[in-house]
Amino acid sequence: MKKEFEFVDRREFFSTLARGAALLGLAHVALGDEPPKGLNPFAYDVARFSKTDPKLIGYDEVGRWPVGFSEPKRMAAGPDGQLYVCGETSVRQFGRSGVRHLDFIVGEQARCAAVDGDGTVYVGLRDHVEVYSATGVRRASWEPVGKKAWLTGLALSESEVFAADSGGRAVLRYDKTGKFLGRIGDKDPERNVPGFIVPSPFLDVAFHRDGLLRVNNPGRHRVELYTPKGDFETAWGEAGFGVKSFCGCCNPIAIDVLPDGRAVTCEKGIPRVKISSATGEFESVVAGPESFPENAGACSDLNDCVHGGLDAAVDAQGRISILDIVTRQVAIMKRRG
Amino acid sequence: MESNSKPGEPLTRRGFFRSGARVAAMTGIGGLVGALSNATAKTWVWQIDPSKCLRCGNCATHCVLEQSAVKCVHAYAICGYCNLCTGFFQPDPNALSTGAENQLCPTDAIRRTFVEDPYYEYVIDEKLCIGCAKCVQGCNQFGNGSLFLQIRHDRCVNCNECAISRECPGDAFQRVPVEQPYLLKTTRR
Numbered sequence: 096m097k098k099e100f101e102f103v104d105r106r107e108f109f110s111t112l113a114r115g116a117a118l119l120g121l122a123h124v125a126l127g128d129e130p131p132k133g134l135n136p137f138a139y140d141v142a143r144f145s146k147t148d149p150k151l152i153g154y155d156e157v158g159r160w161p162v163g164f165s166e167p168k169r170m171a172a173g174p175d176g177q178l179y180v181c182g183e184t185s186v187r188q189f190g191r192s193g194v195r196h197l198d199f200i201v202g203e204q205a206r207c208a209a210v211d212g213d214g215t216v217y218v219g220l221r222d223h224v225e226v227y228s229a230t231g232v233r234r235a236s237w238e239p240v241g242k243k244a245w246l247t248g249l250a251l252s253e254s255e256v257f258a259a260d261s262g263g264r265a266v267l268r269y270d271k272t273g274k275f276l277g278r279i280g281d282k283d284p285e286r287n288v289p290g291f292i293v294p295s296p297f298l299d300v301a302f303h304r305d306g307l308l309r310v311n312n313p314g315r316h317r318v319e320l321y322t323p324k325g326d327f328e329t330a331w332g333e334a335g336f337g338v339k340s341f342c343g344c345c346n347p348i349a350i351d352v353l354p355d356g357r358a359v360t361c362e363k364g365i366p367r368v369k370i371s372s373a374t375g376e377f378e379s380v381v382a383g384p385e386s387f388p389e390n391a392g393a394c395s396d397l398n399d400c401v402h403g404g405l406d407a408a409v410d411a412q413g414r415i416s417i418l419d420i421v422t423r424q425v426a427i428m429k430r431r432g
Numbered sequence: 433m434e435s436n437s438k439p440g441e442p443l444t445r446r447g448f449f450r451s452g453a454r455v456a457a458m459t460g461i462g463g464l465v466g467a468l469s470n471a472t473a474k475t476w477v478w479q480i481d482p483s484k485c486l487r488c489g490n491c492a493t494h495c496v497l498e499q500s501a502v503k504c505v506h507a508y509a510i511c512g513y514c515n516l517c518t519g520f521f522q523p524d525p526n527a528l529s530t531g532a533e534n535q536l537c538p539t540d541a542i543r544r545t546f547v548e549d550p551y552y553e554y555v556i557d558e559k560l561c562i563g564c565a566k567c568v569q570g571c572n573q574f575g576n577g578s579l580f581l582q583i584r585h586d587r588c589v590n591c592n593e594c595a596i597s598r599e600c601p602g603d604a605f606q607r608v609p610v611e612q613p614y615l616l617k618t619t620r621r
Contacts, residue, residue, distance in 0.1 A: 135489035137538065139569035141523045292550060294512035294576060315550055316516065334516040336524035343574035344514040364574040 144336050144365050145391060147383030151338060153370065154381045154415065158427035160193030162418070169207040169219075169248065169299075169349070170418040170425065172410035178425060179216060180418060181205035186218055186227070191416070191427055199231025207299075209249035209256070211271075217256055219246035224258055224269070237273035248299035248349075250308065255323060257308060261296035266310055268323060279325040280310060288327045289315065297348035297363075297404065303356055311360070313345035318358060318375065331375025336365065339377040351409040359415060361405040366390040368407050368417055381407070381415055381428055390421040476607040478594045479615050482580040484604035487565035487572070491581055494596045495563070501588035502563030502581050502596065504541070504556050507617040510578035513551035519571030519579045520544055520554055536566055558584065577617070585613050 103111075164182025171179045177196065178189045186205050188197035207219035214229025222244035226235040240246070245262030255276070258267040266279040282290025291298060292314020301309045307328060308321045317332030336342045343364035351359045356373035359381065368381040384391050393403035406418040417426045480491075480502065491502035515528060520542050525534035530544055541560035545553045556579075563581060571579040597605030608615065 137489040137492060137564035137566045139487075139523070139536070139566050139573065141573070144523065289549075294514065314512065314514065334528065343518060344512050344516065344576065 141336070141365070144342070145384045147338065147367070147380050147385060151380045152383065152431075153379030154428040154430055156382065156386065156426050157429045158192065159424050160189075161422075161424050162187065162189070163195075164423055167418060167420050167423050168205065169406045170408045170416065171208040171210050171249070172408040172414075172416070173210040174212050174214065174411060176410045176412065176414065177210075178408060178416055179208050179210055180425065181208050181218065182423075186216060186231075189425070191414075193425070197231055199227060201225055201227075201233075202236070206246055207249045207259075209251045211251055217249055217251065219249045219258055221245060224249070224256065224273070226273075235273055237269065238275070240267060245296050247296050248301075250300045250302040252302045252306075252323065257300050257302060257323075259298040259300040259310065261293050261298040264291045264293050264298070266298075266300050266308065266321070268325075277325060279308065279321050279323075280319075286325070286327065288325070289319075289330075292345075294345040295348075297345065299347075299349045299406075301350050301352045301358075303352040304354075305356055309350050309352055309358060311347045311350045313341075313348060316341040316346060318347065318350060318360065318371075331371070338367070338369070338380060338383075348404055349406045351407050351415075353409055353415075354411065354413050359407045359409055361407050361417070363390070363403045363405065366403060366405055366419075368405060368415070382417060382426065386426065387419055387421070390419055393421045475610050477585055477590055477610050477613050478583050478588060478597065478605055479608040479613060480581050480583060481604045481606055481615050482582075482617050484602045485565070485568070485581055486602040486604070487569040487581075488601055489564055489566075490599045490601070491596050492562045492564040494599045496589065496591060496595050497587065499587075500563040500596075501583050501585075503558045503561045503584050503587075504563065504565070504567055504579055505582045505616075506554065506556055507578045507580070507619075509619045510576050510617060511554065512576050512578075513547060513553060514575060515550045515552055517544070517552065517554055517571070518574035519567035521570075523570075536570055538562070538564060538566065542567060554579075580617055582614055582616070 162180045167180055167182035169181050173179060176191055180187050184204055185198055185200045186208055187195055189195050201218050203220050205218050209217045216227040218225045222239040224237045225233060227233055240260060243262040244260050246258050247261045248259030250257045256269045256271060260267055265281050268276040268279055270276060280291050282288060291312050294314055297313055299311050310319050312319050316334035317330045319330040320328040333340050341347050342362055346362040347360035348363050349361040358371045361368050365384050366387040367383045370378045370381060372378055390403045404420045408416050415428045492500050495501055520536060521534055522536050539560045539562055541557045543555045543557060547553050565581055568579045568581060571577055594605055
């Protein structure tokens with residue numbers, strides 16, 4: 096039977112002490128606050144935004160093909176669903192399966208395009224618009240806008256052409272003969288026009304049959320609606336990283352409109368394409384960042400995020416196609432259900 | 433010969449002065465070489481090449497100084513003066529306000545000041561900055577990349593072998609002439 100009280104000898108005392116210290120040391124290593132060697136304790140972690148909740152995705156990718164450009168810029172849909180991709184010094188017409196039908200050379204780098212109901216192609220170059228027939232014959236070259244001009248988006252109404260000028264931070268209004276009719280979006284407090292904030296060259300414009308223009312205002316993280324005469328009607332969108340917001344310094348970077356008035360917006364940084372209602376409520380994701388890993392990586396390089404980007408085109412039947420300017424491919428999307 | 437006197441022999445005056453002159457000459461040459469090498473060392477200083485920096489966090493933790501000599505600097509000409517500055521705000525902040533919970537910087541070293549709708553100016557408080565590059569990463573990943581790291585030479589002790597450079601995974605540390613001690617980002621591309 097063990098005694099209730101015993102003297103501890105010196106050897107036993109020190110050996111118990113050493114055991115305790117060793118256990119404490121092990122516990123510190125196992126549970127310590129310091130991160131394991133090699134991990135950055137100051138890491139900027141946005142990994143949680145690189146996956147989309149599957150319940151929010153409303154489209155499937157049913158095809159993907161290369162456009163053959165080393166530096167594609169924008170894409171437009173033709174009246175019969177053909178896709179016109181701008182890049183380098185030409186515009187290429189593809190069928191939805193990726194078969195190239197036409198390739199016509201323009202004077203300099205083609206940056207954006209819009210296609211009329213009769214197949215006439217309006218092409219935005221750096222500082223002016225050129226007009227081509229359905230077979231690629233040049234019919235007109237309009238007057239240059241100015242030294243600061245940097246056209247990045249085109250849209251058509253029945254009688255007018257609207258050119259988004261990232262350099263001049265305005266949408267330029269023309270009739271179809273090339274006559275300049277005015278500027279839209281210049282900051283004007285008296286008309287309640289807030290002005291476009293364009294930190295990187297991604298101003299875009301779309302026209303809907305309701306008679307209103309949709310213009311992305313990337314620095315304000317929203318979409319603004321204007322009449323063709325330049326009256327500011329309304330705006331929607333908010334800044335944030337969540338799927339319902341527009342992320343980064345400047346998004347959305349591209350916009351198109353579905354036949355029923357819902358908007359299709361594209362973002363860079365976290366590359367994703369989304370659909371919002373006509374009044375701006377988030378509805379669904381067409382394609383999330385998991386569909387464009389290279390594009391997401393383009394904004395993780397050592398310089399800055401001006402090399403990534405997407406563009407979307409909606410045809411008359413409401414079908415959506417996406418141009419990934421990093422992989423230089425077009426993704427054909429199909430609505431689920 | 434008198435100068436090559438054998439051990440134990442008395443040293444002559446001539447031999448003494450000759451040896452003294454040799455020692456003085458050697459000392460002078462040694463001093464000159466030392467001075468020259470010192471002068472050469474002082475003409476080079478350490479600096480970070482922003483185009484190679486991987487924003488790994490080592491600058492904050494590996495400098496021999498208690499608070500790193502590496503600081504975030506701001507190229508205002510490149511900055512977009514964004515409302516949602518991804519160098520200032522946590523990813524997905526609950527509001528675009530200066531609340532501590534919304535700020536990315538672990539030491540509150542960035543000042544955000546309203547300029548005019550919708551622009552904000554961001555200024556680095558270098559006394560608080562620890563060079564962790566968290567803001568640099570946010571700015572580069574989603575913005576124009578106007579924030580970047582540089583070694584501040586009023587703090588750097590210019591170690592012969594920089595402790596951070598030994599650990600730099602991007603090989604971004606390099607010696608630059610003291611006349612051009614910074615590698616700054618510009619708007620030229």
